[in-house]
Amino acid sequence: MSKLQKILVRARRQVFSEMVGNNPSIFQGEGYDFIELREYMPGDDIRHIDWNITAKLQKPYIKIFREERELNVVIASMLNGSVYFGSKRFKQDVIAEITAMLSFSTIKNGDLLSSYIFSDKMESFLKPSKKLFSVHKSTDEILNFDPLNKKADYKVLADTLFKRLKRKSLIVIVGDFFEIPDFKVLAKKHEVVAVIVRDRLEETPPEMGFTSLVDPESGAVLEGDFNAQTVKEYAKKVLVHDRKLYATFRKHQIRFTKIYTDGKIGVSLRRLFEGR
Incomplete structure (x- = not known):
């Protein structure tokens, strides 16, 4: 099976079988x-x-x-260079599976689904649909997108969705969020949910000694001694960043979760949307 088929089968199984019960969908029904x-x-x-x-x-x-009224569900994926990374699975593949799972749940619930891909511009858009084909199409576009040398611009994402979406929507934004986005205005008009996708090595990298690293957004080469002290300082900066990120989300009443590349996607999404 291709990577696309495996992701679709896994996502569909969780939505249409494992998630069946008192809660037949991740989202509340109409x-x-x-x-x-x-x-x-x-x-x-x-x-x-x-x-x-x-x-x-x-x-x-x-x-x-x-x-x-039926939900208008919008899934926006931020695919910049840093998603082309993963120690277990690439973050880009995990974003694709998250999108597939949310999309299947939307379609199952009879709601309208539309999807976007952003970097520092709007890369693609699939118009609102209730057809399963839209799930396949959006997942395939994410898997085949080339994020290398592309930068994340969450302002472009927020401004674009604010202007394009006339009807109140549930917007799920999926990315690694190594920037602090300003979704204040967008969150006043719509319900915004953030799904942070990370690899554990990004937050707690190993000691590598003197080595060269390539920035997947700019292509620039960074050389240095990644010793115990350097790694510790880096991990501290990530922690400070994430605390500020979480505080910003809470301030604007944006629910969020973090999913690691080796984590259980279905469990995290179910917890995120329970009680909505």
């Missing part, structure tokens, strides 16, 4: 809430007549419902 009964009025939809009450009272009564 439907209708019954509010009250009232007498039929000319122009009312006769399909809403409650025939039992009508027979008892000898007058036509209809059920009044409040529609719970």
Whole structure:
């Protein structure tokens, strides 16, 4: 099986079988809430007549419902050079599987799904759909995207989605978030959720001694002695960065989770969306 097929099969299995139960989808479903009964009025939809009450009272009564609008789910993947890395799996592959799982759950729930790929510009866009083909298409685009020498610009992502999305949406942004994004305005208009994808070696790298590293965003070569002290200082900087990142998300009421390349994707996503 190809990498795409394996990811789709694994994601679909978790959504359509392992996640079946009292919670059939990661997201809350759509439907209708019954509010009250009232007498039929000319122009009312006769399909809403409650025939039992009508027979008892000898007058036509209809059920009044409040529609719970279907979700408009938008999945935006940030594919810059740093996602082309992984000690167990490439972060790019994990982002593809996260997208597949969220997409299958959206389609299963009968909601509208649209997806974007960003770097320092909008790279691709799949229009809203309820068809399974859109899951295959979006996952395939992520897997085959070349992120090398591309930079992340979360401002472009936020500005683009703010302008393009007219209807209130659930926006799931997936990336490694080594930059602190400003989603304040976007989060006021929509519900924004962040999925941070990391490899453990990025946060706690091993001692490598004198070596050369290549920046996957710029292609620049960094040479240095990665000894115990250097690694410790680097890990501390990542920790400080992440604390600031989490504080920013909480300030703007953005829910978030971190998924490592060797982690259980389904479990993390389920916890993230429980109680929504």
